[in-house]
Amino acid sequence: MSLLKPFSKLPSLNTANILLVESEEQFQQSLADVLVEETAFTVNVRLAKSLPLPKENEESRPRIDLVVFIINLTSELSFQSAEASLKYLDPGYLLGKVCFMVTKARNTSVPTERLDAVRKLAAVLSCPLLFAEDQTPDGVTNARERLLSILKVSAGLVPMATALYLSNLTRCTVPPDIDQPSFD
Amino acid sequence: MDESTKRLVQRLMRRIPSKMLKITLEKWGRLTEKQQREIEAVQSKRALTEHLLSFCEKNELGVKRLTELEMIHIIDNPNQEMWYAFRLSDPEDDARSVDLMQFKEQFKSHIRELVSQVSVKIRKHTDEAVWIRIAWGDTYSCPNHLKPTYVVHNLQTPYVFVTSLTSKKKLMLSQALVLSTRYQSLKDANLSGRKLTAIRDLLMRQYQQVFPTKYPSPLTERNQTVTNPHIEREQAKPAERRLQLACEAFGVGMLPQLQSAVYKLETKLRDHTDRTMREREEPFRCVVKFASTNLLESLKNCASSGIASTPVTPLLSSIPLKGKNYFVITENGPGPSSQMS
Numbered sequence: 001m002s003l004l005k006p007f008s009k010l011p012s013l014n015t016a017n018i019l020l021v022e023s024e025e026q027f028q029q030s031l032a033d034v035l036v037e038e039t040a041f042t043v044n045v046r047l048a049k050s051l052p053l054p055k056e057n058e059e060s061r062p063r064i065d066l067v068v069f070i071i072n073l074t075s076e077l078s079f080q081s082a083e084a085s086l087k088y089l090d091p092g093y094l095l096g097k098v099c100f101m102v103t104k105a106r107n108t109s110v111p112t113e114r115l116d117a118v119r120k121l122a123a124v125l126s127c128p129l130l131f132a133e134d135q136t137p138d139g140v141t142n143a144r145e146r147l148l149s150i151l152k153v154s155a156g157l158v159p160m161a162t163a164l165y166l167s168n169l170t171r172c173t174v175p176p177d178i179d180q181p182s183f184d
Numbered sequence: 185m186d187e188s189t190k191r192l193v194q195r196l197m198r199r200i201p202s203k204m205l206k207i208t209l210e211k212w213g214r215l216t217e218k219q220q221r222e223i224e225a226v227q228s229k230r231a232l233t234e235h236l237l238s239f240c241e242k243n244e245l246g247v248k249r250l251t252e253l254e255m256i257h258i259i260d261n262p263n264q265e266m267w268y269a270f271r272l273s274d275p276e277d278d279a280r281s282v283d284l285m286q287f288k289e290q291f292k293s294h295i296r297e298l299v300s301q302v303s304v305k306i307r308k309h310t311d312e313a314v315w316i317r318i319a320w321g322d323t324y325s326c327p328n329h330l331k332p333t334y335v336v337h338n339l340q341t342p343y344v345f346v347t348s349l350t351s352k353k354k355l356m357l358s359q360a361l362v363l364s365t366r367y368q369s370l371k372d373a374n375l376s377g378r379k380l381t382a383i384r385d386l387l388m389r390q391y392q393q394v395f396p397t398k399y400p401s402p403l404t405e406r407n408q409t410v411t412n413p414h415i416e417r418e419q420a421k422p423a424e425r426r427l428q429l430a431c432e433a434f435g436v437g438m439l440p441q442l443q444s445a446v447y448k449l450e451t452k453l454r455d456h457t458d459r460t461m462r463e464r465e466e467p468f469r470c471v472v473k474f475a476s477t478n479l480l481e482s483l484k485n486c487a488s489s490g491i492a493s494t495p496v497t498p499l500l501s502s503i504p505l506k507g508k509n510y511f512v513i514t515e516n517g518p519g520p521s522s523q524m525s
Contacts, residue, residue: 019418023490024489025423025489032412032415033412033415036412036414036415042414043414044414044415044416045414045415045416046415046416046417046418047415047416047417047418048417048418048419049419049422049423049490050419053418053419054418054419054421054422057416057418060416061418077491
């Protein structure tokens with residue numbers, strides 16, 4: 001089992017590296033295309049279907065500053081795959097270098113239990129949970145802005161801020177009554 | 185003009201969409217130029233029917249001519265019916281030398297021997313296919329032209345495509361076909377679909393196929409797009425491999441459009457916790473049906489995106505491999521392996 005470690009490699013100057021994990025490999029491509037357009041610093045994007053990452057890329061892979069799990073809420077498989085991938089992540093990442101991004105949450109066929117499960121997962125790992133619209137160009141740009149602002153901090157490009165500090169402010173919390181039956 | 189002819193005209197007009205009517209009537213060529221122009225000026229379906237009825241009466245066009253019109257429409261639009269494929273087997277020595285004239289004569293005489301009241305029309309289409317329209321009647325009634333059966337057969341190939349048919353008529357049709365094509369039997373090919381060209385292409389393998397190779401495939405070259413140096417796919421190799429395997433199983437490019445695949449399971453339930461089910465002598469029957477507007481494309485996408493495991497299970501890959509979309513899976517003696525027939 002090869003764990004992905006946050007500090008096993010040296011960072012390079014003015015560069016941020018982001019890993020997008022999505023089992024369906026659809027949204028990650030369009031997101032990657034807009035992420036690399038950033039001009040203030042260099043963004044390297046690595047795309048993966050699931051973790052663990054293949055060993056043969058170990059050498060060429062830069063230090064990953066942020067891991068994003070993209071979960072399509074309409075598919076149970078997508079959630080399970082993300083859950084299984086988490087095992088191959090070094091716990092050091094959970095100090096502010098992981099975030100979850102949920103797509104298709106507005107779809108009517110989404111069972112509410114699945115959204116609750118994702119929220120619980122994010123809360124247990126104290127990671128931020130972002131919602132994104134993957135169908136429209138506007139939604140993709142919004143998702144890019146959010147990811148870039150987290151990425152900047154976790155790559156150490158913002159003076160006086162650290163990933164751990166930011167995650168204290170942005171992490172997902174679950175309301176205490178999530179397990180109670182609702183009456184609406 | 186009698187009542188049944190009138191009903192045939194009305195039915196025909198209902199089936200042919202207004203925008204195609206002009207071309208179809210031109211191809212038919214039974215109306216004079218003046219009548220043709222008059223029909224073109226009319227808009228509503230009801231008025232069109234009235235016009236056609238009066239012209240038929242004037243030009244003395246009977247049922248025979250009207251069936252020609254129907255055939256022209258069906259040949260041009262074969263995708264409105266459900267087509268079932270059959271396979272002729274065990275050719276006799278002279279099966280290869282059957283020509284159109286001989287086939288026409290033989291088929292007509294054989295089917296008239298079997299059914300006293302039957303109307304048969306045979307046309308050769310440009311793409312080498314022979315189209316047969318059969319209106320069935322029984323001993324006491326005239327042929328029913330409202331519910332004809334269409335048969336498409338390419339001479340010198342063992343495949344026959346048939347629209348809806350009852351089992352009794354199937355027997356008669358198979359006998360007449362077998363005798364006139366010089367084969368020995370006609371078997372159900374277990375393939376059906378709404379697109380005639382698709383099921384024909386599938387059976388005759390007229391789609392782009394990919395064969396397994398040891399060497400780097402040409403697929404990678406084809407898919408090479410200009411990628412950004414800052415974007416890298418970690419699992420590019422497994423993804424490529426999945427795509428290759430999916431293409432090997434289902435082919436590339438435009439795949440024949442099938443609408444469904446049905447698996448009928450007649451196997452025993454193997455569940456160690458449930459005693460009653462395990463000890464039952466009878467097999468556990470169930471039917472699994474996959475439906476889509478383009479089934480093969482969907483299955484290929486499932487395999488290449490990793491939703492279905494690769495290499496593709498023989499259950500799915502035998503749809504294009506065997507040219508079937510109806511499978512019966514039975515127990516193969518003692519042991520866990522199952523057999524597909």
